[in-house]
Amino acid sequence: MDKLAKLGRSSLDIFSGMGAALIMLLQSIIGKPQPAKSFPLFLRQMYVVGVQSMLIIIISGMFIGMVLGLQGYTILVDFGAEQALGPMVALSLLRELGPVVTALLFAGRAGSALTAEIGLMRATEQLSSLEMMAVDPLRRVVAPRFWAGFVSMPMLALMFTAVGIIGGYWVGVQWLGVDDGAFWSVMQASVDWRADVMNGVIKSLVFAFVVTWIALYKGYTAEPTSAGISSATTSTVVTGSLAVLGLDFVLTAIMFS
Amino acid sequence: METRKTEILVGVFVAATIVALVFLALRVASNTDITRGSTYTLNATFDNIGGLKVRSPVKIGGVTVGRVSRIYLEGEYYVPVVEVQISTDYDALPETSTVSVLTSGLLGEQYLGVEPGFIDDGIMMLEDGDSFMNTNSAMVLEELIGQFLFSQREN
Numbered sequence: 547m548d549k550l551a552k553l554g555r556s557s558l559d560i561f562s563g564m565g566a567a568l569i570m571l572l573q574s575i576i577g578k579p580q581p582a583k584s585f586p587l588f589l590r591q592m593y594v595v596g597v598q599s600m601l602i603i604i605i606s607g608m609f610i611g612m613v614l615g616l617q618g619y620t621i622l623v624d625f626g627a628e629q630a631l632g633p634m635v636a637l638s639l640l641r642e643l644g645p646v647v648t649a650l651l652f653a654g655r656a657g658s659a660l661t662a663e664i665g666l667m668r669a670t671e672q673l674s675s676l677e678m679m680a681v682d683p684l685r686r687v688v689a690p691r692f693w694a695g696f697v698s699m700p701m702l703a704l705m706f707t708a709v710g711i712i713g714g715y716w717v718g719v720q721w722l723g724v725d726d727g728a729f730w731s732v733m734q735a736s737v738d739w740r741a742d743v744m745n746g747v748i749k750s751l752v753f754a755f756v757v758t759w760i761a762l763y764k765g766y767t768a769e770p771t772s773a774g775i776s777s778a779t780t781s782t783v784v785t786g787s788l789a790v791l792g793l794d795f796v797l798t799a800i801m802f803s
Numbered sequence: 804m805e806t807r808k809t810e811i812l813v814g815v816f817v818a819a820t821i822v823a824l825v826f827l828a829l830r831v832a833s834n835t836d837i838t839r840g841s842t843y844t845l846n847a848t849f850d851n852i853g854g855l856k857v858r859s860p861v862k863i864g865g866v867t868v869g870r871v872s873r874i875y876l877e878g879e880y881y882v883p884v885v886e887v888q889i890s891t892d893y894d895a896l897p898e899t900s901t902v903s904v905l906t907s908g909l910l911g912e913q914y915l916g917v918e919p920g921f922i923d924d925g926i927m928m929l930e931d932g933d934s935f936m937n938t939n940s941a942m943v944l945e946e947l948i949g950q951f952l953f954s955q956r957e958n
Contacts, residue, residue: 586806593809597816688822701820708823711831730830739832 567763574684574762575692587617587690595656595691596698600705602655603648608717610643611635611713618714618797619722628724632733635714640737640746641802644707646794652699657761660691661782664765665775686764695758696751701751745801752793757786842869842888845933847902847915852883853941854913855904861887861915868893871915887915896929897922903939913941 618634666685667673673683718724737743761782768778852874853860861869871903875885889896900922906913922928929935 589806589813590809592813592816597812640827640831658943698816701816704820704827705824706832708826711826723846733831737826737832743827743832 551596558617566767567759569686570684570763571692571759572768574688578684584685584690588693591690591694595660595694595729599652599655599698599702600730602651603702604709606647607639607644607709609711610647610706611639612717614638614643614710615629615714615717615722617663619718619724622792627726628698628718628722629732631714631718631724632729632731633736635718636711636733636737637742639707639710639714641749641797642794644703644710645746645750646755646790648699648703648706648750649790652695652702652754653757653761653783653790655696655756656695657782657786658779659760660695660758661765661768661779661783662775663764664688664691665768665770665778668766668768669770669772669775671770688766692762695761698751699754699757700709700747703746703753707746731801749794750796752797753790756789756793760786760789767768771774812841841891843891843894844872845887845889845896845929845939846875846932846934847885847887848934849883849938850906850940851904851943852885853904853906853943855885855915855941856913859887859912859914863865863893868917884944885915896920896927897926898933898936899926900929900935901937901939902935904912904941906942911928 614635615631618631619628622628622630623635651780664673667683667687673687676686715729719726719729764778764782764785768774841889851935853876855871857871857874859871860867861871869887871885873886875884875886876882896917897920899922901918903916903918904913905916917935
C-alpha cells in the first residue's frame with residue numbers, strides 16, 4: 547500500500563509540475579503585446595542567448611562536419627562510392643545532427659545560464675521586488691528570455707548545419723580528394739528542400755521550445771539556496787537533453803518513416 | 804553605447820543565419836523539382852509495379868519530366884494503376900508512347916521510363932487524365948529465375 551501511495555504521489559507531483567510549467571509559460575507569453583517596452587529586452591536576451599552561443603556552435607559544427615567527412619570517406623571508399631559523401635554529410639547534418647547537437651549544446655551553454663540567472667534572481671528576492679513595484683516578473687524576465695531562446699536556437703541550428711557541410715567539404719574534397727563537382731551535384735540530387743531542410747528547421751523549433759521552457763521553469767521554481775540553484779541547473783541540462791533525444795526519436799518516426 | 808553594440812552583434816547574428824539559409828537553399832538542396840510548376844496527369848496500368856513508390860521519378864531518356872503521384876488497385880481483378888504528374892513543358896506525348904518500370908543501376912531505385920511513340924495521321928496526343936496504352940511491368944528477379952529454370956527443364 548505504501549508503495550502504491552508513493553507511486554501515486556510521484557505521478558501527481560510530475561503532473562502538477564507539468565501543469566505549473568504550462569501555466570507559467572502561458573502567463574508569460576500571453577497578454578497585450580507591448581513592442582516598445584519588450585523589444586529592447588528581447589534584443590538584449592538575443593545577444594546573451596544567441597550571439598554568445600554562436601562561437602561554440604560554429605566551432606562544434608565545423609568539427610562534426612569534418613569528422614563526418616573523414617569517417618564517411620573511409621567507409622565509402624571501400625565501395626568506390628566516395629561521391630556519396632556529399633549526401634551522407636548533408637543529410638545526417640540536416641536531419642539529425644544539426645538540430646539535435648545544437649539543442650544539446652544550447653541546453654548546456656544557454657539553458658543552464660538561464661536557469662542559474664533566474665534562480666539567483668529568485669534567491670536574492672529580485673523577482674519579489676519586481677512584484678512589489680507592480681512589474682510582472684513573468685512578462686519582464688521570463689517572456690523575453692523565452693522568445694530569445696525560441697528564435698535563436700533554430701538560427702544556430704542552421705549555422706551549425708551550414709558550417710558542418712563546409713567542414714565535410716573541406717575534409718572530403720580539399721584533403722581526401724573527392725571530386726568537387728560530384729560532391730555538390732550528388733548532394734543536390736538527394737537533398738530536398740521541403741523534406742530535409744524544412745523538417746530539420748521544424749525539429750529545431752520544437753527543441754528550442756522545449757529546452758528554453760525547461761530552463762526557464764527550472765530556474766523560476768529553483769529552491770532559493772545555493773544548493774537549490776546548483777541542482778536546478780543540473781536538472782535543466784539533464785532533463786533538457788533527455789527531452790531533446792526522446793522527442794528527436796518521435797519526430798524522426800513521424801517525419802521520415 | 805552598450806545598446807548599440809548589442810544591436811550590431813544581434814544584426815551580425817541574423818545576417819549569419821540568412822547566409823546559412825541561402826547557402827542551404829542554393830548550394831545544398833535541389834529546389835528545381837520538375838513537378839513544382841504546372842503539371843498534367845496521366846495513368847498507366849501494369850501487371851506488376853515492382854518497387855515503384857509515390858514520388859518516384861518519371862524519365863524520358865534519363866531526363867526527369869515528372870513524378871508518380873498515386874498508386875492504387877482498380878477493378879474487380881485488382882489491377883495496379885500508377886498516376887503520374889508530368890510537367891506541362893512536355894505535353895506532346897503521342898498515345899503510342901510506351902511506359903516501363905525500370906531500375907537505375909543494379910541496386911538503384913525504380914522509376915518509370917517513358918519512350919515517346921511515333922507520330923502519324925490519326926495519332927492523338929495524350930491529354931490530362933488519359934492513360935498509356937503500352938506498358939511494360941517491372942522485372943521481378945524471382946520470376947526471371949523461375950522462367951529460366953523452367954526453360955532449362957524443357958530443353
